[in-house]
Amino acid sequence: MTRLSGITPSGPVHVGNYLGAIRRWAREGDPADLYFVSDLHAMTTPYHPQKLRGRTRELLAILIAAGIEPDTVFVQSDLLPQLGPLTWVLECACAFGEAARMTQFKEKSADRSHEGTPVRVGLFTYPVLMAADILLQGADEVPVGDDQAQHVELARVLARRFNGTYGEAFVVPRAVTPPAAARVRDLADATRKMDKSASDSAGVLFALDEPDLLRRKVKRAVTDSLARLEYRPDEQPGLANLLEILGACLDKSPREVVAGFSSYGEVKDAVAEAVIEELRPIRERTLELLADPTELDRIRAVGGARATGRGSHRLTTVLRLAGVA
Ligand code: AMP
Ligand code: TRP
Numbered sequence: 001m002t003r004l005s006g007i008t009p010s011g012p013v014h015v016g017n018y019l020g021a022i023r024r025w026a027r028e029g030d031p032a033d034l035y036f037v038s039d040l041h042a043m044t045t046p047y048h049p050q051k052l053r054g055r056t057r058e059l060l061a062i063l064i065a066a067g068i069e070p071d072t073v074f075v076q077s078d079l080l081p082q083l084g085p086l087t088w089v090l091e092c093a094c095a096f097g098e099a100a101r102m103t104q105f106k107e108k109s110a111d112r113s114h115e116g117t118p119v120r121v122g123l124f125t126y127p128v129l130m131a132a133d134i135l136l137q138g139a140d141e142v143p144v145g146d147d148q149a150q151h152v153e154l155a156r157v158l159a160r161r162f163n164g165t166y167g168e169a170f171v172v173p174r175a176v177t178p179p180a181a182a183r184v185r186d187l188a189d190a191t192r193k194m195d196k197s198a199s200d201s202a203g204v205l206f207a208l209d210e211p212d213l214l215r216r217k218v219k220r221a222v223t224d225s226l227a228r229l230e231y232r233p234d235e236q237p238g239l240a241n242l243l244e245i246l247g248a249c250l251d252k253s254p255r256e257v258v259a260g261f262s263s264y265g266e267v268k269d270a271v272a273e274a275v276i277e278e279l280r281p282i283r284e285r286t287l288e289l290l291a292d293p294t295e296l297d298r299i300r301a302v303g304g305a306r307a308t309g310r311g312s313h314r315l316t317t318v319l320r321l322a323g324v325a
Helices: 015-028 039-044 049-065 076-091 096-100 103-110 121-136 146-166 211-219 237-250 254-258 264-290 293-321
Strands: 004-007 034-037 073-075 141-143 174-176 189-193
Touching: 004 015, 004 121, 004 141, 015 049, 015 141, 015 237, 015 264, 034 049, 034 293, 039 049, 039 076, 039 121, 049 073, 049 264, 049 293, 073 076, 073 293, 076 121, 076 146, 076 293, 096 121, 096 146, 103 121, 103 146, 121 146, 121 293, 141 146, 146 174, 146 293, 189 237, 211 264, 237 254, 237 264, 264 293
Parallel strands: 004 034, 034 073, 141 174
Antiparallel strands: none
């Protein structure tokens, strides 16, 4: 069984990405799995090439530092020679209306922050590239957040359609979504999920933030004036978010961790220390890897070669069945 998932370097990694995705991949990962940095996705909206290159390396280093088996990690663009042709084949299997229905496209193309800049065709076709990521590797399971489940569904549809029309080439994948409680929210506004591309990062705990900065951000977290130490997500969303983060760091439920505190200040101190301790080894290892570009390049090349090797046979079959090789 192969699991595959990707994470986009659209901004620095935050504690939500770590607790909700990366730590899970590191803990549950199997040597047959694949985890990658989807740098091509970051090109679908305006971006800076140098920043993208840097963030891609940083994210690759974080995945490895978090303990994901280095052989199973790769960078999406290292597979461009295979993903390019496969995306084209799948675009020719995808109806315009199917792509137009994607909620993320509708939301992002309407995003006011990009007003004035044209919506890129790549933003529209990206879900087909994502299908190529998944289908090239013959992934069985794709762990993603709810927002990506629709894209995995499209990959299923395209795999079935190709198999039915031209011949069996693809494994039909399925999405696996983590429990809803894994949604970490912004510390400054608990109605928003913690987001790496948020314009204001005061409430976003980045994986590479210095301990002092993490402490300050947690101290400033918005709570309420009820002075009730209970886990009540609807009535006290800010406090509930802190308890969820603390619980995730300690592998306990938010209800378990709330017992024993007598003030919000104490909760914040405990959250800050738990997050700092959780992130410390990852931050240190990431900085070491980034300081040794030769080693990082070597690891990147090994992962890229493994993923390329896995995909090449399937791509050959697909092109032959499609009548173009
Ligand atoms: P994104 O930052 O949207 O590229 O998400 C990358 C991965 O991190 C996905 O698997 C998401 O489910 C996970 N993720 C993103 N934001 C959060 C959050 N606030 N809480 C928990 N998981 C998150
Ligand atoms: N689009 C995904 C995101 O933004 C990242 C991604 C790209 C992905 N390709 C993938 C996830 C393939 C799972 C499988 O989060």
